[in-house]
Amino acid sequence: xxxxxxxxIGFFTLLSGECFGAEGGMPQLNPEYWVSQIxxxxxxxxxxxxxxxxxxxxxxxxxxxxxNSQILTDLxxxxxxxxxxxxxxxxxxxxxxxxxxxxxxxxxxxxxxVNRDIENKKNQFNLEISKEIENAEKEIKTLKLxxxxxxxKIAIETSSEIVRKIVGTEVNSSSVxxxxxxxxxxxxxKYI
Amino acid sequence: xxxxxxxxFNVYRIGPEISFGNVDISFTxxxxxxxxxxxxxxxxxxxxxxxxxxxxxxxxxxxxxSYTLISKMISDTAGSKAKPYFPFVFSLFMFVxxxxxxxxxxxxxxxxxxxxxxxxxxxxxxxxxxxIGFVHHGVGYLKLFIPSGVPLxxxxxxxxxxxxxxxxxxxxxxxxxxxxxxxxxxxxxxFGGFVISLGIxxxxxxxxxxxxxxxxxxxxxxxxxxxxxxxTCIYLNDALNLNH
Numbered sequence: 001x002x003x004x005x006x007x008x009i010g011f012f013t014l015l016s017g018e019c020f021g022a023e024g025g026m027p028q029l030n031p032e033y034w035v036s037q038i039x040x041x042x043x044x045x046x047x048x049x050x051x052x053x054x055x056x057x058x059x060x061x062x063x064x065x066x067x068n069s070q071i072l073t074d075l076x077x078x079x080x081x082x083x084x085x086x087x088x089x090x091x092x093x094x095x096x097x098x099x100x101x102x103x104x105x106x107x108x109x110x111x112x113x114v115n116r117d118i119e120n121k122k123n124q125f126n127l128e129i130s131k132e133i134e135n136a137e138k139e140i141k142t143l144k145l146x147x148x149x150x151x152x153k154i155a156i157e158t159s160s161e162i163v164r165k166i167v168g169t170e171v172n173s174s175s176v177x178x179x180x181x182x183x184x185x186x187x188x189x190k191y192i
Numbered sequence: 193x194x195x196x197x198x199x200x201f202n203v204y205r206i207g208p209e210i211s212f213g214n215v216d217i218s219f220t221x222x223x224x225x226x227x228x229x230x231x232x233x234x235x236x237x238x239x240x241x242x243x244x245x246x247x248x249x250x251x252x253x254x255x256x257x258s259y260t261l262i263s264k265m266i267s268d269t270a271g272s273k274a275k276p277y278f279p280f281v282f283s284l285f286m287f288v289x290x291x292x293x294x295x296x297x298x299x300x301x302x303x304x305x306x307x308x309x310x311x312x313x314x315x316x317x318x319x320x321x322x323x324i325g326f327v328h329h330g331v332g333y334l335k336l337f338i339p340s341g342v343p344l345x346x347x348x349x350x351x352x353x354x355x356x357x358x359x360x361x362x363x364x365x366x367x368x369x370x371x372x373x374x375x376x377x378x379x380x381x382x383f384g385g386f387v388i389s390l391g392i393x394x395x396x397x398x399x400x401x402x403x404x405x406x407x408x409x410x411x412x413x414x415x416x417x418x419x420x421x422x423x424t425c426i427y428l429n430d431a432l433n434l435n436h
Contacts, residue, residue, distance in 0.1 A: 028305070028306050028370070032216075033205075033218070033222070035215050036216055036217045037222050038308060039217040040222065041226060041303075041313065042312060042316070048234065052237065052286070056237045056238070056241055057279050063252075067246055
């Protein structure tokens with residue numbers, strides 16, 4: 001490999017020497033400034049190396065790491081926020097469900113209470129009505145009874161008057177009343 | 193002289209002559225373009241890291257993408273143990289890439305088209321990887337040269353081959369980059385020269401070739417920087433994990 005390279009260089013030297021003889025071959029093989037070039041390349045490359053190593057590369061590295069950590073924390077934050085929002089959503093759903101159930105319970109309770117109230121009121125009303133009816137019936141009965149007495153009295157008076165008019169004599173009122181009472185007792189059952 | 197395809201690779205001194213002892217280390221056009229590349233890299237990355245936005249700006253995205261590209265490459269090929277060497281591989285990739293790309297501009301100089309530059313980088317990698325290997329595994333690092341499951345009588349031969357291939361790593365690494373860069377730029381220059389010499393009538397064909405080649409060269413500029421970095425990662429993997 002080395003020999004090939006040397007051949008290659010020699011060929012080029014010869015070529016350039018033959019064709020462009022004026023300057024005497026490849027300037028690369030002219031050792032006049034070799035030391036100068038070695039000196040300057042080491043000096044300049046060394047300076048470049050130290051500046052890049054000490055000043056610039058740490059900056060780039062810090063920036064890249066900074067960005068990476070920033071991205072990671074951002075992703076973490078995003079995940080955290082997502083979790084939080086999901087938690088909040090489930091909490092919200094829970095609250096909503098609870099509220100729905102409560103509302104249902106309240107509704108049911110109220111309905112039952114209202115129904116009970118209605119029932120109570122109805123019963124009370126019925127009771128009152130039946131009491132009223134009873135009272136009325138009692139009243140009617142007493143009225144009927146009192147009216148029978150009155151009727152008897154009127155019947156006695158009328159019959160005694162009729163007898164006096166027809167017969168023309170005074171009638172014993174007690175016997176008339178006995179007869180009336182007897183008849184009325186017989187007939188009264190038809191009305192009471 | 194400007195029609196010489198090798199002319200673009202000439203190195204010349206800019207400014208005063210600087211010597212260290214009696215060694216010449218003058219500032220050259222190559223040094224200038226290395227500096228420009230390094231300067232562009234640093235300015236781009238400073239601009240890209242100035243604001244630390246959570247949603248990145250375009251230039252910030254560029255820096256972050258290159259960071260993740262290299263960091264993924266090194267963790268895929270060399271595992272998590274290679275993390276401390278990430279800044280080195282990153283700077284290497286960026287430096288080679290910007291030197292290659294800057295070379296694509298007309299009238300610029302391609303730093304990586306010089307064997308000595310790529311070899312210096314490869315030698316640093318080679319020496320570094322070898323030191324890392326010995327630090328992590330001690331003398332056990334030499335087991336790298338003894339593949340498992342080889343018949344005993346073949347072992348001496350295999351070990352010699354392994355050692356040669358290990359030693360040729362810096363050569364192959366540097367020559368690959370240098371040869372690709374040089375060949376591409378030479379070719380572009382040759383086609384450019386054809387455009388001039390064939391004139392307005394015949395010059396269109398080499399011009400279209402040059403345009404197509406420019407696209408290819410940009411691809412190669414990126415690819416070679418990538419290959420350079422990934423081979424470094426593979427060598428690091430050998431040194432760190434020793435799973436031959």
